[in-house]
Amino acid sequence: MPRKPAAVPVTPEAVAVPPDFGMRVVRWQRTHGRHDLPWQNTRDPYRIWLSEIMLQQTQVAAVIEYFQRFVAALPTVAALAAAPADQVMALWAGLGYYSRARNLHRCAKAVMDDHGGVFPTDPEVLVTLPGIGRSTAAAIAAFSAGVRSPILDGNVKRVFARVFGIHGYPGERAIETRMWTLAGQALPPAGPDQAKDMVAYTQGLMDLGATICSRGKPACLADAANCPLSADCVARRDNLTAVLPTPKPRAAIPERSTVMLIVRHGRDVLVRLRPGSGIWGGLWSLPEIALDAVPFDAEAAEDAALEAVRPFGEPARAYLAGELTHVFTHFRLLIRAIRVDLTAAAPRLDADSRWLSLDDLDALGTPAPVRRLLEDQARIGLF
DNA sequence: AAGCCGGGGGT
């Protein structure tokens, strides 16, 4: 039986979480984690909640100043609930995602009206409040009361994708569901120290993701001892830190089209130097012609090509010789090539044009698709 | 499941 080739990396269905995963993160946090952020070293649910909302999709460095200003102006949930909306929005201005501020205000009022002014510590209750989702609810519960409930934010997704070798965009439902399962299995054990462990663990996952298991250059590459999980990390073992986590799939990119001319005389082809800026800036490429006709009309293109090559020589014929699509970061380019064979070539060319022998293709900088086009022409014996 | 919200930092 022929075996199926495994071309694409496949993540095993069942991923084992090392039994001491949680406590390794706890110990690392206590010795190497962050301990002096303005919302740490407190069990005040108000400050913890406020910081978690501010930190949604917003980096720590940007939040600190806003947090200080906010708690100075509105030090309690009661003060926030009683404040005018204008003041709340003014304190938030510049942080972005302003629905967070509106929900914050609504949430403060709900805590006052529906919970006697006391913040809930049960994640299942917290998650019913405006602006508090599953992960934020767990973070508030863990920091304010040591509740054993997992978070799953951007940091955790990155750490998990790498440690467990999970391929696939973490925003995708199936991937996220598996990560929630892992998050529940990775918690430090329940027991007498659970509350303090959960504070360190929850903070530790965030600290790991922010300071060690960063997106660009994870610190484990410099020294594996920097990360308490490096011994079990699939991405580090398989050199996949640059690939995991799988990035968000790009939005559909637009397609453009162009018509290039393969103007041949003997073994020479006409090439033109592109402007220094823009696509293929400074490379020698094939001359292009602009066509108004949509959809593409081969005969019109051939006629336009015959007209366009007049300064360069005497054309014998012109015909559509090939098509290919080239993908850029931000668009796809459909290239149609019109071939024009010359019976005689002009003696002089301007500075931006020259004849290039196919034998000298390596000597000039040529866009990859142009090179492919010319090599294809040569391969089928047309040069 | 996909779109929306947003200013700011890192590369």
Added chain:
DNA sequence: ACCCCAGGCTT
């Protein structure tokens, strides 16, 4: 210029 960030809500 692009990606991502201690996500959640709406359609």
